Amino acid sequence: MPVTSDVTRPDAGSAEDGRLPINELFYSLQGEGTLAGVPSVFVRTSGCNLRCWFCDSYHTSWEPTHAWMSVDAVLDEVTAYEQAEHVVVTGGEPLLHDGVVALLDALDERGYHCTVETNGTIYRDAPIDLASVSPKLRNSTPTPERDPAGDGEWADRHEADRVDLSALVDIVETYETQLKFVVTGPDDLPEVEALLDRVRDAAAVAVPDDAVLLMPEGATRDRLAETRETVAELALAHGYRYTPRLHVDLWNDAPET
Ligand code: SF4
Secondary structure, three states, rough: OOOOOOOOOOOOOHHHOOOOEEEEEEEEOOOOOOOOEEEEEEEEOOOOOOOOOOOOOHHOOOOOOOOEEHHHHHHHHHHHOOOEEEEEEEEOOOHHHHHHHHHHHEEEOOOOEEEEEEEOOOOOOOOOOOOEEOOOOOOOHHOOOOOOOOOOOHHHHHHHOOOOOOHHHHHHHHOOOOOOOHHHHEHHHHHHHHHHHHHHOOOOOOOHHHHEEEOOOOOOOHHHHHHHHHHHHHHHHOOOOEEHHHHHHOOOOOOOO
16 A cells, blocks of 8 residues: 655644645656646645545545645745646545645646546535546445454445535536546446436536546556456446556556656
């Protein structure tokens, strides 16, 4: 399981003074989705309202670590990567934090293309160029037998909160959106299709199949090797896109990738 507890910005503060809890800030290739392969600065906030058992950013959810950074301090670090035109604001769940809107406003003013990676349970009005939404399926629930904390305490809360149809529809209607489902196998597809039906029934905009991406579950090369072929075949069979996890292929589970 990837860990990044090596936070080197000992910045005191809190959300009250507009700061954001930042877990990682780094430059890499976007690994997932329609922009896979695009050089991007990643701003990873800490804190999540869910607890997927397979979370690949464990230190933003199960054991959150962070430094409190002002929007200006984040901007200073982002703009230091002079070659970057894309910024990915990710988490954890970045839309939990009020301060993320000011950050997105500031990035937009500077002309960056901003992707926000979200679980789709929170809507915010902000300049988002691509909402990369990963709605969580039943396969994500930390049942007692697969709970990393070992106590099953999050299972009911996660199960109750993992889909918010109203927020999801607001996001889909407002932003260019990709819906990226973490898939473990064929048993997940009926749930994907049922959720898509609910979103399509409720949304005032079309949700085409090529905005739907199936992504193999797996945060390590070994685990991806077990899931990706099956998920690729499911994408072919159902007419959805397949998305790789390029950063895992390239760097396995190394932090800051
Ligand atoms: S929603 Fe994302 S960040 Fe939150 S626990 Fe699940 S995988 Fe981790």
